[in-house]
Amino acid sequence: MSTKHYEFSKRVKGINASPIRKFASHSEKAKKEGKTVIPLNIGQPDVVTPKEYLSAIAAIDSSVIAYTSSNGINEAIDAFRDYFKTLGMPFESEDILITTGGSEALTFAISTLCDDGDEILVFEPYYANYNTLAKISGAKIVAVTTVPENNFALPSYEVIKEKITDRTKAILVTNPNNPTGSVLDRSEIELIVKLALENDLFIIADEVYREFIYADKGYISFTEYPECLENLVVVDSVSKRFSGCGIRIGCVASKNDEFIAEVLKLCQSRLCAPYVEQIGTAAMFKVDHSYIDEAIKSYRDRRDLCIKLMQNIEGTVCQIPDGAFYFILGLPVEDAEDFTGWMLGEFDVDGETIMLCPAKDFYATPGKGLNEVRISYCIAEDRLIKAANILEKGLKEYRKVKGLE
Numbered sequence: 001m002s003t004k005h006y007e008f009s010k011r012v013k014g015i016n017a018s019p020i021r022k023f024a025s026h027s028e029k030a031k032k033e034g035k036t037v038i039p040l041n042i043g044q045p046d047v048v049t050p051k052e053y054l055s056a057i058a059a060i061d062s063s064v065i066a067y068t069s070s071n072g073i074n075e076a077i078d079a080f081r082d083y084f085k086t087l088g089m090p091f092e093s094e095d096i097l098i099t100t101g102g103s104e105a106l107t108f109a110i111s112t113l114c115d116d117g118d119e120i121l122v123f124e125p126y127y128a129n130y131n132t133l134a135k136i137s138g139a140k141i142v143a144v145t146t147v148p149e150n151n152f153a154l155p156s157y158e159v160i161k162e163k164i165t166d167r168t169k170a171i172l173v174t175n176p177n178n179p180t181g182s183v184l185d186r187s188e189i190e191l192i193v194k195l196a197l198e199n200d201l202f203i204i205a206d207e208v209y210r211e212f213i214y215a216d217k218g219y220i221s222f223t224e225y226p227e228c229l230e231n232l233v234v235v236d237s238v239s240k241r242f243s244g245c246g247i248r249i250g251c252v253a254s255k256n257d258e259f260i261a262e263v264l265k266l267c268q269s270r271l272c273a274p275y276v277e278q279i280g281t282a283a284m285f286k287v288d289h290s291y292i293d294e295a296i297k298s299y300r301d302r303r304d305l306c307i308k309l310m311q312n313i314e315g316t317v318c319q320i321p322d323g324a325f326y327f328i329l330g331l332p333v334e335d336a337e338d339f340t341g342w343m344l345g346e347f348d349v350d351g352e353t354i355m356l357c358p359a360k361d362f363y364a365t366p367g368k369g370l371n372e373v374r375i376s377y378c379i380a381e382d383r384l385i386k387a388a389n390i391l392e393k394g395l396k397e398y399r400k401v402k403g404l405e
């Protein structure tokens with residue numbers, strides 16, 4: 001270890017560790033001590049990635065893996081375009097730029113829309129990486145609170161309007177939502193469209209969980225409202241749809257050609273998205289629809305099981321989520337971070353424990369979410385049953401040890 005003192009940028013030093021990975025070292029320690037750790041913290045599905053992906057890569061016949069177009073290769077762009085068309089979304093190939101995951105699409109969108117100090121409206125609790133993505137672009141997240149008592153539905157026009165200032169550039173909506181699992185209904189979509197148009201704001205629609213909706217209301221696209229097409233940016237990804245989180249391919253799509261031209265400059269700065277993964281992605285989009293139908297069914301079954309198990313644990317509070325594969329769980333503890341660390345460090349049932357994701361960092365408002373965790377239920381049902389049993393026993397023991405009874 002060097003004895004010199006290095007001064008790193010305030011911009012990066014001001015970034016917090018991801019709450020999803022915050023307890024990784026505790027988990028590693030528990031594993032080294034011989035414990036099995038069941039992950040309820042991370043959105044890494046166990047559904048098998050379509051075999052079309054690897055077959056297409058195996059069939060690549062190039063002696064040099066060269067740079068490709070900064071926009072993305074035609075096969076990948078057209079695959080996203082055709083997929084969007086099946087949903088009635090009017091994006092043409094020139095409206096789409098391939099990115100290295102939805103994460104890069106978000107970074108590019110925010111950087112393109114915001115100068116230092118400009119604001120992005122987000123509904124809390126929200127996907128915590130937005131904080132980092134906004135910070136590296138110099139943008140500021142302004143949070144509008146949603147509450148579990150109302151199943152994390154959007155608040156009224158007046159409440160949202162109050163948060164809009166002359167620095168607000170966009171409303172970032174996650175639909176279906178991570179971490180709450182909520183899905184926007186038509187009145188909420190129309191509310192966002194109205195606010196965006198009245199205040200000249202962009203809508204950044206992060207729809208990486210688009211397929212995973214279990215409620216009757218189904219998916220409603222902002223593109224159904226032609227009046228907002230110019231203000232609309234859609235962020236997409238193959239990570240969740242095809243259970244391909246390690247593929248790192250996504251896209252940004254917009255009918256606003258000036259916006260796309262600006263984003264392209266950022267795409268050019270990183271030369272191109274990975275070629276091999278784009279070839280695999282293009283083939284993967286051809287997978288039979290039954291692949292997605294089965295994934296949706298398995299997540300719905302897991303949701304139903306997981307909610308039933310969690311609701312049976314004394315003192316917990318949760319609502320039935322409509323989509324994605326997460327929900328917020330209120331725990332009968334004061335500090336969910338302390339409980340998460342304690343479960344990994346001090347507790348196990350027959351050598352097994354669980355890793356939770358404290359929800360505090362999904363909120364921007366200090367003091368919110370202190371006793372909440374985000375549960376990710378994209379793991380097998382037998383593991384969910386074990387995890388709920390460990391959680392129930394752990395809560396009893398923790399409350400005793402901490403004098404909370």
Ligand SMILES: Cc1ncc(COP(=O)(O)O)c(C=O)c1O
Nearest residue numbers: 101102103127178208237239250
């Ligand atoms: C809401 C949301 N947006 C974006 C992403 C990033 O996805 P990608 O893997 O495509 O970068 C995630 C990943 O978990 C997410 O939950």
